[in-house]
Amino acid sequence: MSDYSSAFTHCETGNLYSLKSLIDHVDAQRLGEIKDKHRASLLHYAARHGQTDILQYLIEHKKMDANLKSENGATAAHDASVCDRLEALEYLFHQTELKSNVRDERGDSPLHLAAWYGSYPSLKFMLEDQRADAHIRSYDGSFPLHYASSHGHSECVKLLLKVAPDTVNGQTIAGLTPLYLACHMNHLEVIKILISRGANIRLKDEDGLNCLHAACRNATTEVVGWLLEKQNANVNDCDYSNYTPLHYAASSQHESLITYLLNRGARIQAASNGNTPLHVAAEYGRNGSCALLIEAGCSPLDQNVQHLKPSDLAQQNGFTDLSNELKLRERSLIHKALPGSNITSVTSVNDSVTQHPKTSVVRLVVRKKNVKRADVSLQVSENEIVNEIRQQSSTPSVENDTNRRRTRPFAQELQAKVLEHEANSRREPNNSDINQNFNSSHDSSQLLHSLNSINQRNQAGKTRAKLPHDVYGPWMKNLDPDTFKEQLNTVHAGLRKVRRNSLVQQEKYNSDDVHVSSAENEYTLVDTSNSENNDNTPVIEESIRGKEFLNNQNKLTSKTESFQSKSGQNTINSGPKHNQFTGDKTNITMPQWQKELIERKKGIKA
Structure with a gap:
């Protein structure tokens, strides 16, 4: 619509006569198609600049639709709220069917935009005259109070809290509260107003960050100090990734804030991914913050779970000068820890490792006894190893x-x-x-x-x-x-x-024979020493269980080594000093105690 480009200028300046001469012959449908590159119509331009007479001409005489929307879904009422054009806003709501709860593509109503841009008269008009709902949420769950607090509009905050005081701790879908946004954007006056109306400083967002974390990320010492001193915030409070306020302060450029937190007792500790505050400062290229943290005791030799030191993170993110400086610090610490050692293999700041950030880094992990690998806090640090080596080298035992x-x-x-x-x-x-x-x-x-x-x-x-x-x-x-x-x-x-009796018995095993007969798991010992006079010699039989007999024999001799099968018959090898017995009849040596028992029983029967 290049032929009608001057019509936008007439709407801005309020030149109704020139506008009529230009578009008087154009019907309403064609006028609705006249838009700029952002899809804004002539109604949007007239509402932005408060040209009520042009709005009246376009809506009443040319019959343009007041609900025409721009590229981002905004109506003329949205533009009038942003620019705080109260007269144009009153005309749109009174003379058209446009409502105060109309939304753009983000779900924002004119009330949201009035709170965002601090349009107090328009905000008051919609709350009091149009009875706009202060509890209305955008598509991300934001109240108008979130927008007013985030941009530091204290008068709008007071007005919204007066109408809807229960929204003071309202959270968005991401868990953000109005106080969180005010702390993040460093609006101390709004912070005080919200806390005086019952705002909770310990509410956390979806990542576990509270107001103090948000303040340290993008705030000054004034806001952080007020939260710590006046509201007793915890300086070592951790989010869900174990990041402390000191981690977030290290990512910012506020070196005075780091010094203040350290003086307030902030601990230097590693997060769940192993990053110390020095890792964070090196990743964002904060030279001054790195110097303060090293001076406070943060070691440049510490490695995260990916085995990367602060110098490696600085190198990966393009901060070569900072990476070289941290490597010099590393080498200095190693020389101080081992004064008597001749270290020549430490990587120089000008070698190939500095020029190739993708070079692999290998870490030696020393684990304490009875400690799980996942427990990083109980692992042996490099400082402990260095101190132990130094003690051993200085005082040899x-x-x-x-x-x-x-x-x-x-x-x-x-x-x-x-x-x-x-x-x-x-x-x-x-x-x-x-x-x-x-x-x-x-x-x-x-x-x-x-x-x-x-x-x-x-x-x-x-x-x-x-x-x-x-x-x-x-x-x-x-x-x-x-x-x-x-x-x-x-x-x-x-x-x-x-022992003596056992050895004597082994020598006499081969001199006597004992006939062994087996019947249903029982063994019978028969003396056959005088086989020629079997009729006159009494036969002494002693029936014992097969298992007990073998156990007694094993006590006198060595243990049974193996069972062998020969010619379909079972053969038991009872030791190197015994003869083998096969089948029902076997010749083995009679032990001395059996001979004495036989002689004793012979004497009794005689």
Whole structure:
């Protein structure tokens, strides 16, 4: 509609005569199609500039629709509210069917826009004359009070609170309150008005941010100080990602605010993603904030969960100078922590790593004992490692070095003795080795116990805890030293006797035969030593369970090694010193105690 471009100028200046001569022959439908690049009509231009006579001419004589909307869905009433054209607004609401609750594409009514732009007369007219609803929400859940508080219109805030006092803590869909927006935009006067009407400073948005977080993000020391000193806000309050007010202050350019928070007791801690306030300041390129945080104790060596240091974040976001400065700080801290070490492999600020921000960074994670990996707060930090290395390098322990030199040879010596004992135990024993075998077996058990103690001490890093005396031997409780020594000697003597008898019996196993017959899981021992005179020699039979018999035999001999199958018959191998028995008849050596039992029973029957 280039032919009618001058019509917009006539609406702005109020030149009704020129406008009539230009559009008098144009019908209402064609006039509604005359719009600028933002789809605003002649009605919008007349309402913006308060040209009531032109509005009357267009609506009453040319029959234009008062509900015509622009590109963003605004009507002429929206434009009149923004520009605070009270006369035009009164005409639109009184002479047309336009209502005060008409919405644009964002859901804002003329009342919202009057509160946004501080159009107090228009706001008052709609609240008092048109009875506009102050509880009306936009599509994001905002009241008109949210807009007035966000832009610092204190008179509009008072008027809206007078009409709708229950909206003082109203939250949008994102959880924003009018006080939150006022703190974020640094409107201290509005903040005081809202708090005096009952605003809650501890309400949080959908991310867990409260008014103090919002104030630290984009405010000055005045607002933050008033919240901390007058309203007792928590300087270390965390959002849902464990970001503190100090994190948000580090992202801003207010260095004085960082200093104030540190003086008020703000802690330097990592968020859930591992970022410290220094990470945040480096990510946003805040050189002054980085210097203040390092001076306050924030380490440039700290890494987040992605294993990135502050210098890496600065490099990724294009702050090369800040990244180089932080790397110099890193190298300085390492040299101070290890004064005696010769560190030549620290990355220079001019090397290839500085020129390639995508270079991978590898982190060595040292985990404490019995601590889950997910618990970052209990991990060993680099400072602890550096301090420990420095202490060890400055005060070397001669005793520890001596123990390390002694432990390994001593363990090897014990192991060699055990192997020697095992080799000796495999050869055939003789009578002269009886006492020696018992002593070597006793020594072997002591050596094995020593080896186990050494291994456990090396693994646990401390002496193995002793068990209570009740576990070792309850019968030893309440014994005096003399009685204990006597009991110990008795036990040793009994063990030597049992060992001696066992070795003697092994030598005589091959001299006698015992006939073994089996019937339904029972075994019968028959003496066949005098097989020629079976009629005159009494046969002694002793029936015992098969399992008990095998257990008694196993106590005198070695354990059963394997079951073999030969020619369809079961063969039991009972040890290297025994003959094999197959089927019902087997020749095995009769032990001495059986011979004595037979002789004793012969004498009784005789």
